[in-house]
Amino acid sequence: IPGLLGALDRYPYGCTEQMTSRALPLLYLNELAVASGLKTDGDIRGRIEQAIVRVLGNQSSNGSFGLWSSFGTQETWLDAYVTDFLLRARDRDYNIPTQALESALENLENRMAYASDFDDGGEGIAYALYVLASAGRASIGDLRYYADVKLDDFATPLAKSQVAAALTLYGESGRAERAFETAVGETGQPENTSYRADYG
Secondary structure, eight states: OHHHHHHHHTOOOOSHHHHHHHHHHHTTHHHHHHHTTOOOOTTHHHHHHHHHHHHHTTBOTTSOBOSSSTTSOOOHHHHHHHHHHHHHHHHTTOOOOHHHHHHHHHHHHHHHHTOOOOSSBOHHHHHHHHHHHHTTOOOHHHHHHHHHTSGGGBSSHHHHHHHHHHHHHTTOHHHHHHHHHHHHHTTTSOOOGGGHHHHO
């Protein structure tokens, strides 16, 4: 565990996705250290705050995030990933500018409102739905549509699970359970129904 924690802290890359990939787990680093009987790191907060500033520096005026700058290519998955990080950081008492977070959420809402139909993939849509649901901003009509009509078209069990988790956050336990069952069935693992107590 100490080696893993050290490797995470030394993650060297600097694009928006990589900065987020380094900073988001750091939100939980001290908790993991305490649970593992390791020394906590008092410098974590400063590093996370620095990452927040750098990530927000790549946010465009419409709320999306470029890969290397605010003018980069816009991708739904990346926007969902960064917004997820910002929400988690805010929930852990980091200072996230209200306008920046609101703009990021509005961007995801707009992306979902104009999302094109798909026959395979959909990972960005699934993640965006989950992030919006975690902020209480998802459209329940969209969630039901993707669960009832498009679930099989999501390419990965993770995407299906994100749709299921979003439904759970909105109290749609029946649809959530069906989506989770579909996701678990695609992993090739024996079915584990323990989640039903939480979501059913």
